[in-house]
Amino acid sequence: MDDERPPRELDVNRPNVARMYDYYLGGKNHLPADRAAAEKVIEISGGRVREAVRENRDFLGRAVRYLANEHGVRRFLDLGAGLPTKGNVHEAALAAAPDARVVYVDNDPVVAAHGRALLVTTPEVSFLEADLRRPGEIISALPEAFTLDRPVGLLMVACLHFVPDEEDPWGLVAAYARALPAGSHIVISHxxxxxxxxxxxxGRDAYKDANASFEARTGESIRRLFDGLRVAAPGVVPLNEWRPDPDALPLRAEFLPVLGGVGQVVRTAPPAGLGDRTERI
Structure with missing residues (x-):
């Protein structure tokens, strides 16, 4: 998108949260409307948003390596994957386990175009153009090689704050947990x-014209997303405090307003199916 000629189906006048995220990270897959909205958020946050998205990417990589190395996870399902950038899930997963398989899911046409291009050179990766709010459709559309006979690492990283309360993000997490094999893990940042x-x-007002609304939530509400899961140490904490690398640099800001954690699906009975999204496991 260096020449900024948008593909079909792309509304050039409406900010897009995936492309805004790319802008925060210093990428190049964004348009003027995205940059204008992102700059408002950067100003409102006093620059914190740039550090937050970098910490989010680092957390994602650490969580993938943790699941691959310490729990033997070889199947990774990345919901709301966003635009490809340095430190993709498949890069971390394949570096830790060459037999890993990754499925990216996003409903944005620009993300889909990049995802399909990735398939040309990376056979271990699949892409689904789908909405994470429809778990039944996603589970039924998984590639044949992405079997659910073993634990899965489900990634819901920096996406649930774009799911409003009325669409029940808590029930959404529970629905995926019910559909996954025991021993699976769900990674969330919010x-x-x-x-x-x-x-x-x-910040919520700055996103009002974007393709998805933004809703920061209290720590209590974020921890409720892990209801029914066995939360790994150190718990649901600021991202920079979740199993940091020994050489991690200190925050520039005084704190990081993004929480994250990893929860394990634990059950003695087979998966109950998707059913009612609001049911707890």
Whole structure:
């Protein structure tokens, strides 16, 4: 997209959360509307958003390596995958386990185009153009090689704060947990409003014209996403505190308003199916 000629089906006048995220990371897959909206968020956050998205990518890589190395996970399902950038899930997974398989899921046509291009050179990767809010459709559309006879690493990283309360993100996580084999893990990161409620409210307004609404949530609400899961140490914590690398640099800001954690699906009976999204496991 260097020449900024948009593909078909792309609304050039509406900010897109995936392309805004790419802009925060210093990528090049964004358009003027995305940059304008992203700059508003950068200003509102006092620059914190740039550090937050970098910490989010680092957390993602650490979580994938943790699942591959310590739990033997070889199947990774990345929901709301976003645009390819340095440190993709498949890069971390394949470096840790060459027999890993990764399925990326996103409903954005630009992300889909990049995802399909990735398939040309990386046979271990598949891409589904689908909405993470429809777990039944995603589970039924998984590639034949992506079997559910073994634990899966399900990634819901920096996506649930784009699912409003009325669409029940808590029930959505529970629905996926019910559909996955026992021993699977769910990785979640989510923006927290606890420390910066006024800033987060202004940030929500900055996303009002984007293709998805933004809703920072309290730490209590974020921890509820892990209900019914066995949460790995150190728990649901600021991303920079989740199993940091020994050489990790200190935060520039005084704190990170993004929480994350990893929860394991534990059950003695077979998966119950998707059923009612609001049912807890």
């Amino acid at each position: 923006v927290s409003s606890d420390s910066l409620p006024e800033v987060m409210a202004r």
